[in-house]
Amino acid sequence: MTLQLNQQSVPGQDIKVTIKLPFGDSDLSGQSSSTTSAETGTKAKELSVSLIVPFENKEWLTAIDILAEAQDKTTGARTVYRVGHDAANAIKFYEAKFSGELTIRELEDTQGWQVGFMMKEHLSVPERKSQREPIKPAKQQGGGGDVALDKKITDNPDIPPNTELSAVEKILSMANNAFGSVIGNDTEEGLTSET
Template sequence: MTKIVILALDGEAIPLKEMKVTATQQFQEKDQSGQTSSTARAEQGIKAKELRISGVIPFSKPEILRRVFELGTATTSDGKMKVYRVANMTAQAIGFREATFSGQIDAPQLDGKMAWLVTFTLREFISVPEKKQARSDGKISSKVQGQAGGANATDGADESQKLSWFERNVLKPTDEALGKVVGGGNASA
């Protein structure tokens, strides 16, 4: 009988029993009403999506618990937290592709069972709102302007390497087409 993989990080299955995956996204805002009854709020941005994962690991499989902790504490050669490609139905449904471990990993003993209830959170790495903000801050548009101004062609190559296939082949052409429509038919204006 084949097992159905519910969650995989960089292609490695995370074999938790009774796994639950919960997607969350926070919309940061600040109350602007002071002491009045106003409902005014100041938007402070859309935060990265998160996946909260919980599941059971039997005491007879301590190597699984050890591996979860190893994945959570893994770092790159320059000391930054490792970024994982996430394979999960919920993640796929919300466009959640890459993540780092966030917060903490909990593994208390389950009452009445010889098992741990493991919970951890994966936070989206370079979320869509971050990409949008980077574009609006001019990080990407400055490269395009620099290339048009006579800079060498490697700037454009760098930009295409940073964009995913979907961004390069779907979103960018759509954005350019909308720019022509919204901009009055002249994209260079």
């Protein structure tokens, strides 16, 4: 089966493609024998390629190297390729760029080079989906229920915007504002009486 990058066939014999879909898991078992883990999302798919280039076709190595080292002229980033491969396209692996390393190893028994490289998915389907979803503002946890915010509290510069305070926090905030204004007035009066 052939592999195409931007509709250009990757040259080589015995092309073998392996596709990995990594699932993010974090072990929560600690020292126990529990199998509990935290799911940390679906990661970018990876496409590993292994092929053979005969010694008499060393220009194929040059072509593969050019593909691997190609960069976007405006950004300087590695080129993102449109992937043409039946298995990759079947699992919605459409775009990728070279990642990791390109390896070339001499094979004496077959009179050629064993070439290997990996490509990592660019803008995966889950990534595109998350980019389309609006970011929701975080809610601060509290036990106050639905209590209307006082105008003084909502205008307080010490409280971040879109923060919901509990009933106790609102009372403490009002007391803090009142106490602060009393101290401020006493200081001003003391300054005017001294002059």
